[in-house]
Amino acid sequence: MDQPQLRTLEATCIQEESPQCSAACPIHIDVRAFMGCLAKEDWRGARRVLDRTMPFADIVGRICDEPCRRACKRAETGDPLAVGSLERFCVTTVPMVLKQPRLPAKGGSVAVIGSGLSAMTAALDLARKGRNVVMMTGDEEVGGSLRGYAEEILPARVLSGAVETLDSYGVNIQFGWSLNKEFFDIVRQDSDAVFFDRDCAGLASLPVDCTHPDPLTLAVGNDGCFAGGGTTENGFSIMKQVEDGRRAALSIERYLQKVSLTAQREREGACPTRLHTVTIGIESLKEVQPADPSTGFTQQESAREASRCIQCECMECVKQCAFLQEFKDYPKRLVRKIYNNQAIVQGTRTANKMINSCMLCGQCTVICPHDFPMATVCRSTRENMVAKSTMPPSAHEFALQDxxxxxxxxxxxxxxxxxxxxxxxxxxxxxxxxxxxxxxxxxxxxxxxxxxxxxxxxxxxxxxxxxxxxxxxxxxxxxxxxxxxxxxxxxxxxxxxxxxxxxxxxxxxxxxxxxxxxxxxxxxxELPERKTAIPPQPMTIHDPCTVRHDPEIRASVRNIIKKLGISIEEQPYSGELTDCCGYGGLMQFANVPLGEKAARAKGLRSDLDGLAYCAMCRDNIAASGRRIAHLLDYLFPAAEQEDPLLRPNPGxxxxxxxxxxxxxHLLNTLWHEEPVMTPDYKSIKLFIPPQVMELMNTRHILEDDIQKVIFQAEQTGKRLVDPENGHFLASFKPVRVTYWVEYQPDKQGYIVHNAYSHRMILPGDAK
Amino acid sequence: MSNFSFISETEWRCGCCNKELQPRKVNVEYMGSVFNVELMVCPVCGFVLVPEDLALGKMLEVEQLLEDK
Known part of the structure; x- marks a missing residue:
């Protein structure tokens, strides 16, 4: 994987895309974080979220016209969040928490004509950036149309508080100008750039046409004049005033820096987002109504209303996959970790285990709205690790020996x-x-x-x-x-x-x-004549992950089951969406506990008895403690008539x-051929208690390995002895792994008491 | 793991030499790294005991660390 491939992959995963609310907000307020803070009664945290992005939060927070509300995903299951009322609650009860810094002065003088909200926003943003800003207006106060709000909604003292704010950033506010040609000449002579707030009487008398600013840059002409704000065909929108002021400030900043006015501005203002959030299954909830509408939300009501926020994210793949859940991350972040892991020359490659734990089953790719190819990435990375000799030898050795x-x-x-x-x-x-x-x-x-x-x-x-x-x-x-x-x-x-x-x-x-x-x-x-009783209850089918893209095979299996007279209740994660049992990608070898989790999760998709048609699904789900049979168990039942649902995992x-x-057996009975000679060590007869057998399975130790150890020890006499109980302890290293067996001779063979292994090479061992 | 001691009293005796095991410094090796560790060893034939808790504990930890290097 190279850098461009990484970037493409990262862009495919949409988990980090903006939620609908922030995308719809012209200044991209982090509404989701705001709701999160309110829901946990972190009032100052909520105010900090507003202060970070919202200019004059005391004003705008009282009168925001909440374009985000129309985009709110909550509306799919209940009412959209009452964002405006919550903002109002926040700014009326919590004073400013975060005062944005003012950057060092860097020259360039800007005139802002008018004193409406877009003029205020432009002046504030430019002053924060260190520009020298003069606000000139024919009015005697700031606010423009905002002054028309009723006192209980926007008190005059709050609006005039903006003057102090602007003062504190060094904006020179000049009231009482007459807007005419001489004024314009003075302005043009003294400033490098000008912003005209269209929410200002008298603009028409100036020799500049502010009616059709460029929608992207708000430029009117190309000599450093910009215009925005005011009433448009959509009426007078508060957030439009803020957006235009901010957009104009960014344009002016670019103009003063003599860089492109247009490059990379797609995400300014309300913009589309690719975030995919599924709301199916989320309980529908109505908007919280304040007990006293005249005073708005109380703290408690705010927290209740904000806790209706579903905290939009995607995570659709992670919700279903045992592997992604285990590593607590979504593909975008995992792929970055994989990239970094590959880049390590000296040091610990901490992502090896993760890379080897993916089941390579492709479920996430089917779920992902953009088909993120997690399996392809993990598998090709493994190939790369093998090529570079950085693959941990123990990860797959047991499976490869099998x-x-x-x-x-x-x-x-x-x-x-x-x-x-x-x-x-x-x-x-x-x-x-x-x-x-x-x-x-x-x-x-x-x-x-x-x-x-x-x-x-x-x-x-x-x-x-x-x-x-x-x-x-x-x-x-x-x-x-x-x-x-x-x-x-x-x-x-x-x-x-x-x-x-x-x-x-x-x-x-x-x-x-x-x-x-x-x-x-x-x-x-023609199917064989059935000899096994069919379970009376409906069963569920556990499709294997490798038929995900083979609907014909899945259909044939269901036809056969129907012909057998077994009734089936499908589970939601079957067919194309089916889980892997943990065998896929050799996950259960590279990560034993996670393999068990994956099998358990697949088995728990339904309460019903299971029917599998992949031997590994059957055995792994059986090992997780569920009742499950293989379809062939019903087609060709074993002579001893054991209940196929109880057949244990063979190990x-x-x-x-x-x-x-x-x-x-087949060579003997069907072809009448002589059996293949078995090696000497196979003559060692073992008695292995079930708990030791289970231990051996988890530790990836075979009976074969045990036989080799005991055979070798008994041949050479090289073994330890415990005089107390007469047990022997011996070790043998057939290839790379050294196996230790604690055993005890018995009349007919050997009782195995314990077995373990290590890969470290002891003195005298072949390397 | 280098210069660590993993000696502990043990019931195991060498079945071949009928001797008690004694602490000895031995070199163990994995993926090109050599560690000098103290283990219980037969003083006559040199049979080295790796007890279960060492094999599945510290030794496994070091093996995995080396595999990820």
């Missing part, structure tokens, strides 16, 4: 249908289904061979998606090439995938191969074992 095992001699195999030498079809169940439900793989295969003509080959293996997710592009490419070569060798049959991740990978990275989902095939086929060791046994 993939290696699935592709290795003990699990992988490719065969034509028994008794045939060609295949029109190739069943590809995927590594996780073979690991989770080997019986279902066998039964599905037999069903396919019985119903499809032309030969159905079988391939057990792994599509390589763990390599892709972990940024190991070279490994992934090799895996894909071997897969393609194998498919070619079989005569390019149509591949039938049971796993939607495999399906997505083949579709994207081997588009020349013919691939269909098992569900599409089964949907067009990593059992998955290995299941894959190896599946291969042996």
């Amino acid at each position: 993939m290696e095992f699935s592709l290795g001699e003990f699990s992988a195999m490719t065969r034509h249908q028994p008794g045939r030498d060609s295949s029109r079809f190739l069943f590809y169940p995927g590594c996780q289904l073979a690991g989770s439900a080997p019986f279902a793989v066998e039964q599905t295969y037999l069903h396919l061979t019985g119903h499809l003509a032309g030969g159905v080959g079988l391939m057990l293996g792994c599509c390589g998606i763990p390599a892709h997710w972990s940024g190991r592009q070279e490994l992934f490419n090799q895996t894909m090439q071997s897969f393609q070569a194998e498919v070619n060798r079989l005569g390019d049959p149509l591949i039938i995938t049971a796993c939607s991740s495999c399906y997505a990978v083949f579709k994207e990275f081997a588009p020349e191969l013919q691939v269909q989902s098992l569900w599409q095939i089964l949907d067009r086929m 990593f060791s059992r998955r290995h074992e299941n894959r190896a046994r599946l291969k042996q």
Whole structure:
């Protein structure tokens, strides 16, 4: 990611865009912050928000014509906020908190003609910037049309307070001028720039036409004259006076600095905003009415009214994603952290964990009104980290070893249908289904061979998606090439995938191969005769994240479920919006506790029993304690008739074992081939109590690893012993991780009491 | 982690040499960084004990720190 890419990405996330109210306010008062302060009864904080942006807050806060109210999102569910009344409450009860500083004098003299609110604003803004300002008016007081307000709304003393304010910034106010040509000549001679407030009698007698100022700059002509304010076709708007005064002051400042009057002024005045705020589900609330309308809001009423503000923001992706919630940030900020992380040469890369925790599932992109590509950013960053050797070795090693095992001699195999030498079809169940439900793989295969003509080959293996997710592009490419070569060798049959991740990978990275989902095939086929009782209650479907963009597969699954007679209640976050179970992007390996959270969150989308058609979704949600079955459990129920909803998560060791046994079993029963020789250490028989097994799963330790440790210890005698209880403690480092096992010999094998590991290399270890 | 001591009384004895473990300074290494730490070691064969709390505590912490460097 380079700087321009970062900027483009940052601009895609709209969380930091202005809320509708501030965008609609001609001077962009932070109405949301103002409401936030009032709601928590921080009266001075609320006043500070006004003082920061609003000129003459004591005046404007009393009479603001609240253009923001028309834009308020609260109106979608209740009444819009009573912003004007709250401003009035604030400025009438809290004196000024923040007095803006006056910058050092920097020359340039400006004449402000008139004394209405736009003249006052222009004079104040320019004086604050250090300009020498003379306000000249035919009137005897400041305020222009504001003097027409009733005393109870805008007391005369408050309005005349503006004179003191202007004085304090050094504005020279001159009342009682006659506006005529001589006056104009004097003004032009003495000043570098002039602002004409159109809320001022007598302007017509001057030799300058103030009726059509340029809408962007308010320039009239090009000799430093500007005009604004007054009554327009839309009437006399208070905020229009303020806006014009401020806009003119900025133009004059640019004019005096001899820089462009027009560049980058799009966001001045009311402007559009891209902020996207969903108000669905927010309780509708009516505007709070002051008990005594003549005195306006009390403190309590103000706080109540302001607390109706929904504090507009987007956060739509964060609301749904366990990963974004965990890192408490939205994509714009995360992408900046990723960029900074990449830029570190020496020092700690604190964002590694975050980058490796994204499920790469694309849910946020579907939710985002601007399709922020969080998964693409995280995955390509991982690829970059691998290329630069900054990827933490421990993040994905366990998952990659699992993939290696699935592709290795003990699990992988490719065969034509028994008794045939060609295949029109190739069943590809995927590594996780073979690991989770080997019986279902066998039964599905037999069903396919019985119903499809032309030969159905079988391939057990792994599509390589763990390599892709972990940024190991070279490994992934090799895996894909071997897969393609194998498919070619079989005569390019149509591949039938049971796993939607495999399906997505083949579709994207081997588009020349013919691939269909098992569900599409089964949907067009006679279904097996059902032998399992269908649950009486409706179930909910947990779509896997990898079918997010495959409505046809989702439809086929629902057809099959219907044919089975299972009733379904859809949950709101299914289909295109579905969550990942935590396996996606290898999140559950790089961040074990977060993986558990993600699975739990997906499982909790519905109170109903779940039905999954991805083996990892099934197992992860089952591990989180929910009742969930795999669709194949109902299509091809296991002989022992266990309730599919109660099938436990097999865990990593059992998955290995299941894959190896599946291969042996199929080779033996269908192809009548000799089993593959197993290594010596497999002769170690283990007894592992459930709590130790759970520990091993979380710690990513396999039964295989334990067997290797004990085999080695028993062969060499190198082990520690506790004379008290006769337990042994031994360690072994098969590749990079050193495993420690506390065990005890038993008549038939070894009881495992504990297992842990570390990556630090001890003296005498191979490096 | 360098120059830290992680010695503590232990029930474990070396099963091979039938000796009590004794504190020894040893070098442990990860990702090119070497740390000289005091651990419980068999005085005869040099078997080094890494107890569970060390492996899952300080050692893991340092491993992860080094991986993010």
